[in-house]
Amino acid sequence: MMQTAQTIQDIIEKVATFTNDDAPKITRLVYQESWVQAQDYLLTLGQSLGMNVAIDEMGNGILTVKGTEEGVVTLGSHLDSVVDAGKYDGVYGIAAAIIAVKELVDSYGTPKQDMQIFLFSEEEGSRFPMNFSGSRFIIDDLPEMEQLKDGDGAFFMAERKKALDVLKAKFPVGQAQQPISFAEIHIEQGPVLERKNKQIGLVTGIVAQKKFTVTVNGEANHAGTTPMSMRKDALKQALQLIGYLEEVTQTIGEPFVYTVGEMKVSPNVTNVVPRQAVFSIDIRHLDAHQLDVFEEKMHAYIQKKEAQTGMTMSVECWLNEPSERMDTEFLTLLETICKEKKLTYEKMPSGAGHDTQIMNLVTRTALLFVPSHNGISHSPYEYTASEDLENGKEVLKELIHRLAY
Amino acid sequence: MMQTAQTIQDIIEKVATFTNDDAPKITRLVYQESWVQAQDYLLTLGQSLGMNVAIDEMGNGILTVKGTEEGVVTLGSHLDSVVDAGKYDGVYGIAAAIIAVKELVDSYGTPKQDMQIFLFSEEEGSRFPMNFSGSRFIIDDLPEMEQLKDGDGAFFMAERKKALDVLKAKFPVGQAQQPISFAEIHIEQGPVLERKNKQIGLVTGIVAQKKFTVTVNGEANHAGTTPMSMRKDALKQALQLIGYLEEVTQTIGEPFVYTVGEMKVSPNVTNVVPRQAVFSIDIRHLDAHQLDVFEEKMHAYIQKKEAQTGMTMSVECWLNEPSERMDTEFLTLLETICKEKKLTYEKMPSGAGHDTQIMNLVTRTALLFVPSHNGISHSPYEYTASEDLENGKEVLKELIHRLAY
Numbered sequence: 001m002m003q004t005a006q007t008i009q010d011i012i013e014k015v016a017t018f019t020n021d022d023a024p025k026i027t028r029l030v031y032q033e034s035w036v037q038a039q040d041y042l043l044t045l046g047q048s049l050g051m052n053v054a055i056d057e058m059g060n061g062i063l064t065v066k067g068t069e070e071g072v073v074t075l076g077s078h079l080d081s082v083v084d085a086g087k088y089d090g091v092y093g094i095a096a097a098i099i100a101v102k103e104l105v106d107s108y109g110t111p112k113q114d115m116q117i118f119l120f121s122e123e124e125g126s127r128f129p130m131n132f133s134g135s136r137f138i139i140d141d142l143p144e145m146e147q148l149k150d151g152d153g154a155f156f157m158a159e160r161k162k163a164l165d166v167l168k169a170k171f172p173v174g175q176a177q178q179p180i181s182f183a184e185i186h187i188e189q190g191p192v193l194e195r196k197n198k199q200i201g202l203v204t205g206i207v208a209q210k211k212f213t214v215t216v217n218g219e220a221n222h223a224g225t226t227p228m229s230m231r232k233d234a235l236k237q238a239l240q241l242i243g244y245l246e247e248v249t250q251t252i253g254e255p256f257v258y259t260v261g262e263m264k265v266s267p268n269v270t271n272v273v274p275r276q277a278v279f280s281i282d283i284r285h286l287d288a289h290q291l292d293v294f295e296e297k298m299h300a301y302i303q304k305k306e307a308q309t310g311m312t313m314s315v316e317c318w319l320n321e322p323s324e325r326m327d328t329e330f331l332t333l334l335e336t337i338c339k340e341k342k343l344t345y346e347k348m349p350s351g352a353g354h355d356t357q358i359m360n361l362v363t364r365t366a367l368l369f370v371p372s373h374n375g376i377s378h379s380p381y382e383y384t385a386s387e388d389l390e391n392g393k394e395v396l397k398e399l400i401h402r403l404a405y
Numbered sequence: 406m407m408q409t410a411q412t413i414q415d416i417i418e419k420v421a422t423f424t425n426d427d428a429p430k431i432t433r434l435v436y437q438e439s440w441v442q443a444q445d446y447l448l449t450l451g452q453s454l455g456m457n458v459a460i461d462e463m464g465n466g467i468l469t470v471k472g473t474e475e476g477v478v479t480l481g482s483h484l485d486s487v488v489d490a491g492k493y494d495g496v497y498g499i500a501a502a503i504i505a506v507k508e509l510v511d512s513y514g515t516p517k518q519d520m521q522i523f524l525f526s527e528e529e530g531s532r533f534p535m536n537f538s539g540s541r542f543i544i545d546d547l548p549e550m551e552q553l554k555d556g557d558g559a560f561f562m563a564e565r566k567k568a569l570d571v572l573k574a575k576f577p578v579g580q581a582q583q584p585i586s587f588a589e590i591h592i593e594q595g596p597v598l599e600r601k602n603k604q605i606g607l608v609t610g611i612v613a614q615k616k617f618t619v620t621v622n623g624e625a626n627h628a629g630t631t632p633m634s635m636r637k638d639a640l641k642q643a644l645q646l647i648g649y650l651e652e653v654t655q656t657i658g659e660p661f662v663y664t665v666g667e668m669k670v671s672p673n674v675t676n677v678v679p680r681q682a683v684f685s686i687d688i689r690h691l692d693a694h695q696l697d698v699f700e701e702k703m704h705a706y707i708q709k710k711e712a713q714t715g716m717t718m719s720v721e722c723w724l725n726e727p728s729e730r731m732d733t734e735f736l737t738l739l740e741t742i743c744k745e746k747k748l749t750y751e752k753m754p755s756g757a758g759h760d761t762q763i764m765n766l767v768t769r770t771a772l773l774f775v776p777s778h779n780g781i782s783h784s785p786y787e788y789t790a791s792e793d794l795e796n797g798k799e800v801l802k803e804l805i806h807r808l809a810y
Contacts, residue, residue, distance in 0.1 A: 190630025221595075228655075246641065254633060
C-alpha cells in the first residue's frame with residue numbers, strides 16, 4: 001500500500017538541510033522558516049506514505065494510520081533544535097517512528113488500534129523562555145503565552161501564527177487523539193551505552209532535578225599583607241563546600257550526578273583575597289529522596305561552617321523538578337523484545353529531559369535510547385551509527401506491533 | 406629658624422583635597438592636575454619650613470636641609486595614589502618625613518649630614534604600565550618610556566613634560582644626591598599590627614613574590630547524562646589542586662601567603678561539566694626558597710594528576726620578584742629606639758611593595774609601619790589614628806637624629 005521507504009538516515013540527512021546555519025551546524029528554532037520547512041517536509045513524507053496528516057493549533061504535526069478498533073498507540077519526538085546543534089537530537093525519534101509505522105503497515109496491514117505519531121513543535125526551549133510547549137499543548141498544560149517573547153523581542157503568538165498560516169494552507173488543521181500510551185526513541189546524549197558496549201538503553205525514568213545558586217560572602221583583602229590566619233576567603237570556603245559535596249556525592253553513589261558548572265568570583269583580581277564566590281549546583285537522581293539527602297547535608301555543613309568562620313553562605317533553590325517513572329510493563333516487554341532480537345541492553349535513567357516526561361503526566365510511557373558517540377550532543381559533532389539507528393527502530397517497531405496489532 | 410609646624414594630620418588632610426574625585430575618594434595619578442597641585446603644595450610647604458627645594462626631570466620633589474659635613478641621610482615616600490584610594494597611602498610617609506626633619510632642625514639645629522626627602526612622583530603604576538618610576542629614576546634603572554601610554558592613549562613623555570613645565574616655572578630643577586641610606590615610613594596596609602595590638606612595625610624585608618596562571622583542561626559534558634565516573638571536570642580538578650596547595654601552605658606556615666584571587670570557568674553554564682578552569686596563584690614570602698618549595702610541590706602534584714586523569718594542567722609563571730632585605734643594623738637601632746620610647750613593636754615582613762625595595766638595590770634601607778585600621782588600604786575607608794601617625798614619626802625622627810647629627 002505504501003511507497004518505497006526512505007531510510008531513517010535519509011530522513012535525518014534531509015531534515016538537517018533545514019537549518020539557519022551551514023552544515024554541519026543545525027539551528028532550527030520553533031516557528032522559524034527552517035522549522036516550517038522541516039515540518040512541511042515531514043508531513044509531506046507521511047502523506048506520501050499513506051498516513052493521515054494534520055497540524056494542530058500549536059504547530060505539532062500529527063501523522064495517523066487508522067486502525068479497525070478503538071484505541072490509539074502514540075509515538076513521537078520533537079523537530080526543533082538548540083542553537084549549533086547536531087542532526088540526530090529529536091529528529092531521530094520522528095524518523096524512526098515514521099519508518100517503524102510504515103514497515104508495520106507494509107508487513108501486517110491495517111492495525112487494530114490507531115497508530116499516531118506526534119511531530120512535536122518544540123521541546124528545547126531555545127527560542128522562547130518555555131520548553132516542552134508542543135507536548136504540553138497536547139496534554140493541555142500550557143502556561144500563559146501572551147507576553148512570551150524571543151531574544152529579538154518577537155512575540156510567541158505572532159511568530160506561531162505566521163508559521164502556522166503557511167502550514168495550514170497546505171495541511172488540514174486537526175487535533176490529537178489523547179494518547180493512552182506513548183513511546184519515544186532518542187539518542188542517549190550521554191556516553192553510558194557506548195562505554196558499556198550496549199545497543200539499546202531502556203529508560204527506567206527521567207531523573208528528578210534540583211538547581212541551586214550558592215553565595216559565599218567573605219572579606220576582600222590584600223593578597224600580600226593579610227596573613228593566612230586572618231583571612232575570610234570566600235573562594236576558599238566555596239571550594240571546601242564543593243569538595244565536601246563531592247564526598248556526599250560519592251556516598252550516595254551513581255547514578256546520582258552533581259555538577260558545579262558556573263563559578264563567579266569577586267573582585268576576581270590576582271592580588272586580592274576573594275570577597276565573594278557565587279556558584280551553581282545541579283543535582284539529579286531518579287530517586288528524588290537522594291536529592292533531599294544531599295540538600296540536607298549541604299545545609300548542615302553550611303550552618304556549621306558559618307558558625308566556625310563568621311562568613312555567610314546562602315543557598316537559593318531555583319529549580320526543583322520531580323522524577324517521572326516510565327511504565328514497568330512496557331519496560332518488561334521491551335526487555336523481552338531486546339532478548340528476542342539478541343540486542344544487548346542497559347536499564348538506565350535519563351539524566352536529560354524529554355517530551356516523554358510530559359506525556360507521562362497523562363499516560364503510561366516508554367523511552368528508548370540508542371548509543372551516542374562519545375556522549376556528545378547539542379553539538380555538530382553529535383553522531384550515532386546507522387546500525388544503532390536501525391536497531392532502535394526495530395525495538396520500537398516490535399513494541400508498537402504488540403500494542404497496535 | 407623654621408615656621409610653626411603643621412601636623413602630619415593637617416598635611417594629609419590638605420593633600421587629600423588634591424584629587425580627581427570628591428572626598429573621601431582619592432584619585433591622584435602621576436602628572437595629572439591633582440598631582441601637580443599636590444607636588445606644588447608639598448614643595449611650597451618644605452620651602453616655607455626653610456628647606457632647599459628642587460624638582461628633578463622625572464617629577465620627583467627633593468627637599469634638603471644642608472649639613473656641615475659630607476654625607477646625606479635620605480627619607481621619602483610617594484605622592485601618587487591608586488584609583489579610589491584613601492588619603493594615608495604614600496602621603497603619610499612624606500608628611501612624617503617633613504615634620505620629622507623640621508622638628509630635628511628646630512630642636513638640634515643644623516645637622517652634620519644633609520637630610521634629603523624624596524617626594525617620589527609615582528609608585529603605584531596606576532596610570533601607565535610601569536611602577537616605581539620615581540625611585541627607579543633616582544637609581545638610574547628605568548626601562549624605555551618613549552612608547553608608554555596611559556589608558557586614554559596619552560603618552561608618558563608628553564604628560565610628564567606638561568606637568569613639569571608648570572612646576573619648573575616655580576621651583577628650581579635639581580638632581581638628587583645619591584642616597585647612602587634610606588628610610589621610609591608607611592601605613593601597614595594589612596591587619597597584623599592592629600590585631601596584635603602593636604604600635605610600630607619594623608620591616609625585616611619586602612617579600613619575594615611569584616604569580617602563576619594555571620590552566621586545567623577537561624572535557625565539557627552534559628550535567629545530567631554523564632555519570633560522575635566518566636567525567637573530566639576541569640573545575641573539580643582545579644579545586645583539588647587549590648586544596649592541595651592550601652595544605653602545602655599550612656606546612657610552610659606563616660608568614661607565607663598563598664592567594665587564588667582570579668578564577669575563570671568555561672563554558673560557565675549551570676548544566677555543563679566545566680571544560681576548562683583558569684586561575685591565578687599569588688605566593689609571597691621573605692625567604693624566596695619557600696616559593697620554590699611551593700612551586701616544586703605544585704609541579705609534582707600536577708604531573709601525578711595529569712597521569713591519573715588524562716587531563717592537562719599547565720602553569721605559567723608570569724611574575725617572579727626577589728625579596729629585598731632591610732638593613733639589619735638599622736633594624737637593631739630601630740628596636741632600641743622603640744624600647745627607649747616604650748613603643749610596642751613587631752618585626753615583620755612587608756607583603757606589599759614599596760619604594761624602599763628600589764632604594765635597597767643601591768643602599769641600605771629601613772622601612773617602618775604604623776597600624777592600618779582593619780588592614781584596609783587602597784580604599785576611601787583607609788584609616789590610621791593620629792596617635793599612630795605621631796608614634797611612627799617619632800621613631801623615624803629618632804633614627805634620622807642618630808644618623809644625621
